[in-house]
Amino acid sequence: MSEQPAKLGAVGLGRRNADSASSVRANRRWWDIDADDYHSEHGDFLGDADFVWCPERLREAEAHLLGPVADLAGRQILEVGCGAAMCSRWLAGHGARPVAFDLSAGMLRHARAGAANTGLDVPLVQADAQYLPFRNESFDLAFTSFGAVPFVADSAQVMAEVARVLRPGGRWVFSVTHPIRWIFPDDPGPGGLTATTSYFDRTPYVEFDADDVPTYVEHHRTLGDRVREINAAGFRLVDLIEPSWPADLTQEWGQWSPLRGGILPGTAIYVCQL
Template sequence: MTAPDHSAGPGARAETVVGTAGVARRAVGSAESEAAGRRWWDADAEDYLAEHGADIGDAEFVWCPERLHEGDARLLGPPGSLTGKRVLEVGAGSAPCSRWLAREGAHPVALDVSGGMLRHAAALNASTGIDVPLIQAGAEHLPFADGSFDLACSAFGAIPFVADPRRAMREVHRVLRPGGRWVFAVNHPIRWAFPDDPGPAGLTVNQSYFDRTPYLEVDDAGRATYVEHHRTLGDRIRDVVAAGLVLEDLVEPEWPETHDGVWGQWSRLRGELMPGTAIFVTRRSS
């Protein structure tokens, strides 16, 4: 995987703040990965939301850059089914999805590793008048009792950045009630083999899809300042099954005909040829 383009827009200032000096490929444990994620998103929160705040909204549930909205997809359940349900959002960022869930009658809790993101979430709680609870924690150690939630969701939050996704899946299983649904969206695994480029350069394979070595940005001391972890499609399914979850659906959103925007590596050019997002719809059976 090539380096994300941080030369302009979200990421540029964050690289300076966290001291990014280069790129590396090596094994990364949970503690280093979580620490890097916290520092990165603390540094990048303001720029990221300035760039993408209009795309994700203040109280909307957009699953992915392909603009699939939960109000249309209803992956968490049919209209009216969310009323009174306790919902955990994992990797909530500024928590627009949780606010949308609250408007639907649910009782969401928004969890994120980044205090910087949660400060923006608190400000948006105040400005929208939708006050959802905000919790700072990582996805591998959820600070909740067993069976605390009816549903759980994650729209590109946490899962691509954790070193032990199988543990994260077990944690979600633990805090769900029997029958509870867990739906999470991640970069489509096939994208790992291509450069992070929305243009023609992003259409040529430049590394093995089967290489699970994490992508890192590092400071002068070699400490990770940004980490992404790769799992193949089979790996993701095995993580789900090993946690005791049942896979009900795998959604690969297609690029909308009316969408001409560019979001990082996502673009019409690439979106019309290959999937950019994978959404796993799972449930706890017992």
């Protein structure tokens, strides 16, 4: 969930309905405006050409969720909801052929800056993850690190679109906030350890302005919901990773903290295969 509810004139927040169009409008505008602050706060953690899956600092270089690093060379890889595309630049540095897309022009501006800083230029596309502008069977692998999936009303459509653009046998790996976190307040301290909401309440989290217009939206799905979406798209779920909090990591990230991370999972990473 967002860390700055006052942005865009937001005057309130809560659980309320938000359809696909309002979710896209709100989140495109949010991330366009928040891109600079986001990278000012988290840029050092994420790096210019690094692949970090989550605030628990799990790196692809260690996890190999897309496969052995040596096997990435020449693979055509799609990054969904890329932000500044640092993960794609890491892949390009290992010989892969990534394409990165995001809904937000503000985030893609940071992606272009990252390319200039590193000399690793990755093709960038502005697109909605629910309607991918790519041909069928165009990619070998697809992934996202906290991009797109929780910010759309129809995440099942995202799964179907990713399946469409992957070649047979393709792999799709995505990390999102662990669904168990939705029952707790968005608080890294002791206040975030007491459940206040039903796990089964799928009503979106929405911040809204004085005109009652959504300014930020996230959509909750249970573990069962995700598995059903994955299966319906034709994928097989081959692993579900819940990274533990590293003992040496003292840095907080929004609601993520050593306190909470030592007690309950903050991230779920789904590894899917066609």
